[in-house]
Amino acid sequence: MKISRINLLYFSATGVTKKCVLKIAEGIGMDAYDYDLTLYKARKQKYTFNSDDLVIIGMPVYRGRIPSIADDFFAAVTAENAPAVFVVSYGNREYDNALLELKDRSEEKGFVGIAAAAFIGEHSSSNLIATGRPDAEDQIKLFDFGRQIKEKVAMLTDLEELTELKVKGMRPYGQDFVNRAAPATNENCDDCGICIQNCPTLAINPENVREVKVEKCISCRRCIHLCPQGAKFIADSHSINFITELVKKASMRKEPEIFI
Numbered sequence: 437m438k439i440s441r442i443n444l445l446y447f448s449a450t451g452v453t454k455k456c457v458l459k460i461a462e463g464i465g466m467d468a469y470d471y472d473l474t475l476y477k478a479r480k481q482k483y484t485f486n487s488d489d490l491v492i493i494g495m496p497v498y499r500g501r502i503p504s505i506a507d508d509f510f511a512a513v514t515a516e517n518a519p520a521v522f523v524v525s526y527g528n529r530e531y532d533n534a535l536l537e538l539k540d541r542s543e544e545k546g547f548v549g550i551a552a553a554a555f556i557g558e559h560s561s562s563n564l565i566a567t568g569r570p571d572a573e574d575q576i577k578l579f580d581f582g583r584q585i586k587e588k589v590a591m592l593t594d595l596e597e598l599t600e601l602k603v604k605g606m607r608p609y610g611q612d613f614v615n616r617a618a619p620a621t622n623e624n625c626d627d628c629g630i631c632i633q634n635c636p637t638l639a640i641n642p643e644n645v646r647e648v649k650v651e652k653c654i655s656c657r658r659c660i661h662l663c664p665q666g667a668k669f670i671a672d673s674h675s676i677n678f679i680t681e682l683v684k685k686a687s688m689r690k691e692p693e694i695f696i
């Protein structure tokens with residue numbers, strides 16, 4: 437089967453999913469077009485893929501689901517029988533039904549699944565969970581996954597030859613994730629506005645960086661990760677307790693799972 441372009445299409449609030457899809461592309465061994473749909477304005481453009489394209493679609497796992505930005509992510513995309521690889525990254529707890537949800541949503545849009553995988557990355561809520569991952573061992577697996585994809589594509593003469601891709605997960609996917617609290621701002625804030633420019637959902641008031649709309653915030657932690665002053669933080673006690681418990685529960689190293 438002839439592939440003219442490799443395309444990376446992803447949402448990555450704290451950069452883990454991005455690292456994963458880039459390494460997979462390296463394993464495939466072709467230069468990749470980068471469609472980073474993390475920012476709101478990128479999800480307001482239109483992207484079309486066809487059967488000459490191989491598209492690696494990546495998202496992080498939020499409470500066992502894909503993030504709610506998936507609605508405008510997929511609204512921005514049209515695919516006409518474009519072969520695709522589905523990738524989720526998760527913080528060493530579980531990915532539950534997220535990979536299946538990503539596959540279903542992508543296939544509804546006209547992508548044809550040829551492979552899928554769940555990789556582990558440092559948890560965006562705590563650097564004590566899966567610290568530094570994807571690490572050297574994960575990088576080898578990501579690269580090797582890319583090579584397997586390349587081999588599979590080379591062996592196919594037509595997408596019609598594919599049997600349905602099976603991944604782990606169940607339908608219904610589970611409850612929608614409801615955010616309880618937006619990040620707070622401490623006295624280190626110097627109003628630089630980096631958080632405003634980088635918020636994936638425009639949840640931060642452009643007139644006042646200290647005001648975050650909880651109904652828009654998806655709790656992705658991007659502002660906390662990017663703030664040069666360390667001024668954004670989680671203050672809500674429910675979230676703090678949840679993360680403290682998670683650090684204990686998610687301590688046993690999980691390994692990537694590949695479906696090909």
Ligand SMILES: Cc1cc2nc3c(=O)[nH]c(=O)nc-3n(C[C@H](O)[C@H](O)[C@H](O)COP(=O)(O)O)c2cc1C
Pocket residue numbers: 447448449450451452453454495496497498499500501525526527528529530531556557558559560561654655656657
């Ligand atoms: C709101 C939220 C919910 C999360 N839910 C899960 C989860 O259910 N299971 C898990 O293992 N990790 C979970 N994580 C961790 C992320 O999936 C993980 O850190 C991911 O690699 C982040 O990817 P990114 O850097 O591309 O945004 C969650 C993170 C956030 C911010």
